[in-house]
Amino acid sequence: MSTQLLPVADGPAVYIIHDNPEWIAPFAQALERLGVDYVEWLLPEAQIDLTAEPPQGLFWSRLSASAHTRTDSHVKEYGRAVLAWLEAAGRTVINASHVYELEVSKVRQHQELVAHGFDAPRTSAVFGGTGLAAxxxxxxxxxxxxxxxxxxxxxxxxxxxxAELDAAAGDFAPGGSSEPIDGITxxxxxxxxxxxxxxxAEFIGGRLHYAVRVDVSAGSFELCPADACAVPGTSASAVDPFTRREEITAQTPLVGRLETLLSQLGIDIAGIEFIETLDGRQxxxxxNTNTNYNPSVEDTERGAGRIAAADRIAEFLKGELAEAVPGTEAFTQSH
Ligand SMILES: Nc1ncnc2c1ncn2[C@@H]1O[C@H](COP(=O)(O)OP(=O)(O)OP(=O)(O)O)[C@@H](O)[C@H]1O
Ligand SMILES: [Mg+2]
Known part of the structure; x- marks a missing residue:
């Protein structure tokens, strides 16, 4: 793959900034169904001309925290650079740089949750490779x-x-099998x-779209996250651990508080995870700010005549594009 200037559409478009082509198809299809032009900006292997104006359009960051596990270790910096360029030019970015900073730091997530009055798990952040066991x-x-x-x-x-952690602590040290990319465990x-x-709970346009229950019963504590990231057809488990939690609605008190949090933090699209504990805590x-919606939940929603999250995202982006670039509506209809 050669380094190249990021592609530009003929007219106003939604630019999807991301680091994994395998995650984009459901959104691309949903945008196509609505007749909205979109362009993928895939990192890494790209360049930007800092003297050039970014194109007209709506920019949606789907940059993930785990890019370094797939491509190169500096994707976080590439993402920061692209978002800084767009924001300096006054472009509208959905899940902009402040959201990306949250995505790549569970420390920041924890601080925001606590600052906004949520019960968050007691956590210590360990810098470097030696202090974990202590x-x-x-x-x-x-x-x-x-x-x-x-x-x-x-x-x-x-x-x-x-004792178990003492034996495993080296895994988290430099060169270990589970070394954190930013040095923080x-x-x-x-x-x-x-x-x-x-x-x-998945939020789009800052409002609850649906809540999904993820089964963690099968001793799958460590496998659950992989399942959560599985792309269609790659899940190893026979029974899908994801189902919609119908009883969680916009009227659920925690949901209302999370919507307020997202509004205060300027986050349009997010998946927020919580556990209802044995001792009665929530x-x-x-x-998460770049959910890959579970395919079977999405299919079930469509089958029930409801709007799948990917389709709701497309609607939301279409509306935001029309606001960011007036006249877009006419363009997408005649196109
Ligand atoms: N403090 C905790 N107590 C119990 N289980 C936890 C705790 N933290 C995480 N888990 C379990 O591990 C999973 C992954 O943790 P977490 O979501 O923090 O990591 P992640 O890297 O963001 O994963 P993902 O990308 O799947 O969201 C959780 O969905 C949950 O099942
Ligand atoms: Mg998670």
């Missing part, structure tokens, strides 16, 4: 580890004793679910 001494087992720059469950492991209290599932532990 930091864990302050936690009563079981506790878990995870990478600060996570996504797809990077570094998520449960430890049932300090989190130690976190283990949240015991009252029932064996976590909930992921603990929010993860803010």
């Amino acid at each position: 930091a864990a001494q302050d936690f009563t087992p079981p506790f878990i580890t995870k990478h600060n720059q996570g996504g797809k469950g990077l570094g998520v492991r449960r430890f049932d004793s300090h 989190l130690v976190q209290e283990y949240l015991q679910p009252a029932q064996p599932f976590i909930t992921r 603990v929010v532990y993860d803010i």
Whole structure:
């Protein structure tokens, strides 16, 4: 692959900035169905001319925290550069740079959640490769580890004793099998679910679209995140662990509070995960800003005559494009 200038459409378009082609198809199809032009800006292997104006359009960042596991370790910096260029030129970016900074830092996510009054898991951030076992001494087992720059469950492991972590701590050190890309490993209290599932509430345009229950019963603590990231056809599990939680609605108190959080943080599209614990807490532990909606849930929604999340995203982007570039409506209709 050669480095090339990012492609530009003939007219106003939605530009999808991302780092994984495998995740884009459902959105591309939904935009096509609405007759909205879109252009993919795939990182890395691209260049931008800083003296040039970005094209007219709406820009949607789907940059992920886990790009370094697929391409190169600097994608976070490429993403920051592209978003800075767009924002300096006054372009409208959905899930802009401040959202990307949240996506790539569970420390920041934790701080925002706590600052907005949510119950978040007790967490320590360990810098570098030597302090993990010592930091864990302050936690009563079981506790878990995870990478600060996570996504797809990077570094998520449960430890049932300090001795177990002592033996594994080297994995998180430089050169280890689970070295965090930004050098930060989190130690976190283990949240015991009252029932064996976590909930992921999906928000589009800042409003709840649906909540999904993800089964974690099959001793699949470490596999669950991989499932959560699985692309169609790649899931190894026979029974789909994802189902819609119908009882979670816009009227659910936690949902209302999460919508307020997203509005205050300027986040349009997010999947927020929480666990209802055995001891009656509702603990929010993860803010994702580039969900790959579960295919079977999406199919079920369509089958029930409801709007799939990918289609709702397309509608939302179409509306935002019309606002960002007046006259777009006429363009998409005649096109
Ligand atoms: N503190 C916790 N207590 C219990 N289970 C947890 C805790 N933190 C994470 N998990 C489990 O591990 C999964 C992955 O953790 P988390 O969402 O923080 O990582 P991630 O890298 O963002 O993964 P993903 O990209 O799948 O969201 C969670 O969905 C949940 O099942
Ligand atoms: Mg998660």
